[in-house]
Every structure is written in structure tokens, then in C-alpha cells.
Amino acid sequence: QQQVKQSPQSLIVQKGGISIINCAYENTAFDYFPWYQQFPGKGPALLIAIRPDVSEKKEGRFTISFNKSAKQFSLHIMDSQPGDSATYFCAACGSTGFQKLVFGTGTRLLVSP
Amino acid sequence: DAGVIQSPRHEVTEMGQEVTLRCKPISGHNSLFWYRQTMMRGLELLIYFNNNVPIDDSGMPEDRFSAKMPNASFSTLKIQPSEPRDSAVYFCASSRHNSGNTIYFGEGSWLTVV
Numbered sequence: 001q002q003q004v005k006q007s008p009q010s011l012i013v014q015k016g017g018i019s020i021i022n023c024a025y026e027n028t029a030f031d032y033f034p035w036y037q038q039f040p041g042k043g044p045a046l047l048i049a050i051r052p053d054v055s056e057k058k059e060g061r062f063t064i065s066f067n068k069s070a071k072q073f074s075l076h077i078m079d080s081q082p083g084d085s086a087t088y089f090c091a092a093c094g095s096t097g098f099q100k101l102v103f104g105t106g107t108r109l110l111v112s113p
Numbered sequence: 114d115a116g117v118i119q120s121p122r123h124e125v126t127e128m129g130q131e132v133t134l135r136c137k138p139i140s141g142h143n144s145l146f147w148y149r150q151t152m153m154r155g156l157e158l159l160i161y162f163n164n165n166v167p168i169d170d171s172g173m174p175e176d177r178f179s180a181k182m183p184n185a186s187f188s189t190l191k192i193q194p195s196e197p198r199d200s201a202v203y204f205c206a207s208s209r210h211n212s213g214n215t216i217y218f219g220e221g222s223w224l225t226v227v
Contacts, residue, residue, distance in 0.1 A: 041220070044156070046217075089155075104155075106155055
């Protein structure tokens with residue numbers, strides 16, 4: 001019940017295209033859903049996050065779509081650029097007790113020029 | 114502000130040796146996390162501390178692993194004795210304790226046990 005399932009494992013998108021990464025969770029107590037971006041040789045860094053009181057959050061070219069009833073959320077990268085090539089992790093946690101993020105398995109995105 | 118600082122960045126050691134990884138969290142953060150990242154298992158939470166107290170160490174793989182946080186600005190993760198299967202990137206991260214607060218990761222300690 002603590003798992004966050006992420007797909008696809010890897011993704012190749014042409015420059016200018018839309019990258020879509022999906023995640024699903026089981027634990028209905030989760031109420032915070034961040035996405036982390038990791039470049040080779042670096043630690044993961046927060047990209048964008050959403051709470052279940054909204055169905056969508058947009059920051060620049062990055063959008064999270066959230067479907068509470070389906071317990072699914074996704075990251076959309078519009079106008080994908082080669083500089084977006086990185087590994088993306090979805091994550092989730094609840095608000096009771098101490099914060100403990102559960103991470104998805106990661107998606108390696110390659111944006112071809 | 115300085116981010117989470119980890120040392121060493123790279124460590125190559127022989128099987129059986131003791132390894133100590135160090136972490137300085139962001140000043141003012143009261144939660145500290147140790148993660149391990151491998152290709153096979155992804156990002157695994159090993160242990161986390163709140164106000165220097167270990168809260169959940171259920172992710173620590175076995176007794177060879179231990180972690181301490183003697184004060185708010187320093188933590189160590191020790192592996193003794195090390196084994197080749199411990200080869201991974203170990204990340205330290207910190208946050209202000211509150212659900213929804215951003216966890217900030219260090220750049221990792223790349224450990225190779227030969």
C-alpha cells in the first residue's frame with residue numbers, strides 16, 4: 001500500500017514534443033505529490049508538486065494532472081527540450097506523522113534534438 | 114544558502130573495510146534522511162531523523178549499517194564491514210518537518226566496494 005508505481009521506465013521524445021509520465025498510488029492517506037528531476041551525477045531536485053485539492057498545477061512547461069478518484073497523477077512536459085533529458089521521479093506522502101516520501105521507480109527521459 | 118553537503122563525493126574501498134559517509138543538512142532543517150540509489154532498486158529510504166532522533170530505520174538493510182545524528186548539523190552513515198553489494202549512491206536529504214515541505218538532496222556519495 002506504500003508503493004507508488006511509475007511508468008514508463010524510459011521515454012524518448014523529439015524536441016518540441018510532449019513528454020508524459022504516469023504514476024499511481026494505493027494509499028488514500030497520501031496528500032502531497034511531488035515530482036523530482038535528477039540529472040546525471042546530481043541529487044534529485046524538486047520540480048513541481050501538487051495537493052489533491054486541485055486537479056492540475058502548471059509551472060512553465062511542466063504540468064501535473066491529478067485524478068483523485070483513480071489515484072493517479074501524471075507529469076506533462078510541453079515543448080520538450082534536450083535540456084529536459086533527465087530521470088524523473090514521482091513521489092507521495094501523507095500529512096499525519098512524520099513526512100516520509102515514497103518514490104516511484106523513475107523514468108529516464110531522453111529528448112532528441 | 115548552502116545546500117545539503119555530503120562527503121566524500123566518491124569512495125572506493127575494499128570489501129570488509131569500514132565506510133563512513135557524512136552529511137551536513139541545511140541550516141534550520143529539522144528532518145534528515147539517508148537514501149540509497151541503485152539501478153536495480155531505485156531510491157530507497159534507509160533512515161530518517163527528526164530533531165536528531167531516529168524515527169524510522171526500517172529501511173536499513175542489515176546490522177552492518179548504522180546512522181547517527183549527534184547534533185542538528187551533522188549526521189553519519191556507517192557501513193561496517195562493507196560488501197560489494199553495498200556499492201551505490203548514498204544521498205542525504207533534509208527538510209523542515211512538515212508534510213509538503215520540500216526535501217532537499219545533497220549531491221550524493223558514490224560508493225564502490227571492490
